[in-house]
Amino acid sequence: MVTERFRGRPREFDRDQALAKAMKRFWLLGFDATSMRHLAEAMAISQPSLYACFGSKAALYVQVVGAFEEEVAFLDMSAVTTASSLSKGLDRMLDDLVRRITKSGSPKGCMILGGQIADVPGQRHLVLHLRARRRAYQAALSVALETWLPLKKASATAAVVTIFARGLSDQARDGDTAALLRQSVEDFGRHATHATETTGSGGSGSGGANLEAAA
Structure with a gap:
């Protein structure tokens, strides 16, 4: 679990679940058509937390590809x-x-x-x-x-x-x-x-x- 500070209160989110949600968004729209706003909304986290946890959009995409590869063998x-x-x-x-x-x-x-x-x-x-x-x-x-x-x-x-x-x-x-x-x-x-x-x-x-x- 990862802790996100939201309006002054810490909020936890499951990193693997967030990654799975990002995977579906990239899979559906492709890298170029997917914005950080799309990803933050799909993952139900703030954009600052997205950057802090996963790095850039490109870095997140590489992680998603790895997760996809593992998921589908x-x-x-x-x-x-x-x-x-x-x-x-x-x-x-x-x-x-x-x-x-x-x-x-x-x-x-x-x-x-x-x-x-x-x-x-x-x-x-x-x-x-x-x-x-x-x-x-x-x-x-x-x-x-x-x-x-x-x-x-x-x-x-x-x-x-x-x-x-x-x-x-x-x-x-x-x-x-x-x-x-x-x-x-x-x-x-x-x-x-x-x-x-x-x-x-x-x-x-x-x-x-x-x-x-x-x-």
């Missing part, structure tokens, strides 16, 4: 490594993503995969921070894919799947339903398999996100 690729096959692992991973980015009561999309910050002076470090977290996601996926694929194929497949995952996040923000996004996952797998088969490469022939063939 952003780098957890166990769905891929513990599955009975690569295609089933990617199916499960992408299905979990769809469920998360379309969850009722939460802002749509992924705060990191779909996060956008204007690349202007004073914000470059935030642009680079988000980029680094997305690259960490791709790197974690690549390592997980090495359970099934050689290093180079795992790296190439991770790049393709990350691009697709970012597209899913954008479509969720645009209002696409979970059912429609899951259909996109299925189509993605079928097209990847077909593209490989037309080049004469083998594939497992299973349904869903069948990227053994695409890799």
Whole structure:
């Protein structure tokens, strides 16, 4: 708990709860459209206390991104490594993503995969921070894919799947339903398999996100 002095009286607020409220505000509006006034109102604290506890808006955003990453287990690729096959692992991973980015009561999309910050002076470090977290996601996926694929194929497949995952996040923000996004996952797998088969490469022939063939 953090103590805030409010009109002469100390008032306590839960730092983690305040951070969660800031997360929703940034997630919903994005960094550029969110003001310190918006944040103070959402967090139910005064702006001086916000600065004192969290630092600048940029510093708060970095803390929020870290909290989001932990909350959604952003780098957890166990769905891929513990599955009975690569295609089933990617199916499960992408299905979990769809469920998360379309969850009722939460802002749509992924705060990191779909996060956008204007690349202007004073914000470059935030642009680079988000980029680094997305690259960490791709790197974690690549390592997980090495359970099934050689290093180079795992790296190439991770790049393709990350691009697709970012597209899913954008479509969720645009209002696409979970059912429609899951259909996109299925189509993605079928097209990847077909593209490989037309080049004469083998594939497992299973349904869903069948990227053994695409890799």
